[in-house]
Amino acid sequence: MRLILLGPPGAGKGTQAQRLVRKHRIVQLSTGDMLRAAVAAGTPVGLRAKSIMERGELVPDDVVIAIIADRIDEPDTRRGFVLDGFPRTVAQAEALDRLLAARGLTLDAVIELKVDENILLERIRKRVAEMTARGETLRADDTPDVLKGRLAAYRAQTAPLVDYYARRGLLKSVDGMAPIDAVTAAIDRVLRDSRGTAPERKAGRKAGASGRKGVAAGKKGAAKARKSGARKTGASSAAKSAKAGRRGTSVRRRRGRSAARKRLTRTG
Ligand code: AMP
Numbered sequence: 144m145r146l147i148l149l150g151p152p153g154a155g156k157g158t159q160a161q162r163l164v165r166k167h168r169i170v171q172l173s174t175g176d177m178l179r180a181a182v183a184a185g186t187p188v189g190l191r192a193k194s195i196m197e198r199g200e201l202v203p204d205d206v207v208i209a210i211i212a213d214r215i216d217e218p219d220t221r222r223g224f225v226l227d228g229f230p231r232t233v234a235q236a237e238a239l240d241r242l243l244a245a246r247g248l249t250l251d252a253v254i255e256l257k258v259d260e261n262i263l264l265e266r267i268r269k270r271v272a273e274m275t276a277r278g279e280t281l282r283a284d285d286t287p288d289v290l291k292g293r294l295a296a297y298r299a300q301t302a303p304l305v306d307y308y309a310r311r312g313l314l315k316s317v318d319g320m321a322p323i324d325a326v327t328a329a330i331d332r333v334l335r336d337s338r339g340t341a342p343e344r345k346a347g348r349k350a351g352a353s354g355r356k357g358v359a360a361g362k363k364g365a366a367k368a369r370k371s372g373a374r375k376t377g378a379s380s381a382a383k384s385a386k387a388g389r390r391g392t393s394v395r396r397r398r399g400r401s402a403a404r405k406r407l408t409r410t411g
Contacts, residue, residue, distance in 0.1 A: 144169055144223035144334075145248060147230070149304060150256030151297040152290060153267050154319045155326060159256070160227040162327050169223035172214055174207050174231075179282075197283045199292035201231055201300060208238040215242065223251075231301045236308075252337050253308040254330055256319030260294055 144167050148156040160171045178196060181189035188210070192202045211229055214220070230236040243249060268287050275281070284293065308314040315333035319326060 145243075145250050146223075146225045146334075147250065147253040147308070148225060148227050148256065149253055149301070149308070150319055151258060151260065151263065151301075152293045153263050154256040154258045155323065156227045156256060158323060159254075159326060159330060160225045163225045163330070166331075167223065169225055170219050171227055172211065172220070172224050172229065173227040174202075174210060174229040175227075177210050177214070178202060178207075197289070199284050199289040199296065201296055204232055204234045204238070207231075208235060208242075211239070212242050215246070230304060231297075233303055233307060236304055250313055252315050252334060253304075253313045254333065255305055255314060255316040256326065257316050258319040262320065264290065264294065 146163065146169075148160055148163075150156050157171075157173065160173070163169065164171045178188070178192045182193045182196065183189070188206060191206065195202050207229060211226075215224065226239075230239050264287070267285075267290050271281060271285060271287060284290070305314060305316075315337060317326060317329040317333060321329065
């Protein structure tokens with residue numbers, strides 16, 4: 144199963160992604176986590192991304208696309224994945240389409256967590272105040288001001304993806320303001336209802352065996368394309384650095400994730 148979770152910062156994507164991971168035994172691919180690991184490890188990607196992330200702006204498309212291209216080729220993604228925080232621009236969505244097509248893969252659904260931005264901002268302000276009062280460490284981009292910027296970036300650059308995926312018949316919207324368990328139940332429902340009905344899956348079935356045969360060739364082609372693309376953009380070395388960063392900081396990342404999980408679980 145391959146899914147995208149779409150929604151502004153603080154909508155609860157991380158919490159729902161972790162539940163999907165447990166239920167479907169797939170992996171969570173969070174570009175935010177990967178970038179934070181690269182920043183913590185001081186890799187070239189991290190150095191490039193640090194100040195951009197602190198301002199709440201988006202890291203350049205070529206950087207995150209290279210990271211994801213590399214990550215989806217790792218063996219643990221074989222059962223599927225849930226993308227959390229990627230794609231965030233139309234250019235990223237188009238790149239993802241190309242990456243998946245080259246590997247003979249399709250998306251099952253794009254789940255939009257619909258939220259009221261004003262209530263969200265209020266929740267986030269409250270959470271930041273509570274964490275500060277408890278003396279807990281905040282993420283550098285977890286201040287109300289930066290969050291306002293991140294919400295603006297979502298509106299301008301990521302919200303157009305709702306139409307992008309609706310046009311492809313992949314979009315499923317759920318009420319992200321409901322209690323966490325209710326959101327999980329709603330996601331389960333839309334996945335059950337959409338199973339086997341996604342247009343890309345139907346097309347894939349029609350292609351049948353010839354489609355599957357194309358996978359191996361597609362993978363080779365994709366590797367070639369990545370190599371030549373990397374020469375142009377330096378993206379592959381960026382991805383490698385991020386990967387090295389991920390490995391080098393696995394312990395820190397686990398700790399960070401568990402802290403992040405606690406935060407997200409608290410706020411939904
Ligand atoms: P997140 O944890 O998903 O909220 O991401 C934290 C920050 O990482 C964002 O505010 C961006 O600066 C950066 N980031 C994460 N994913 C992406 C992406 N797909 N495209 C560009 N920037 C990203």
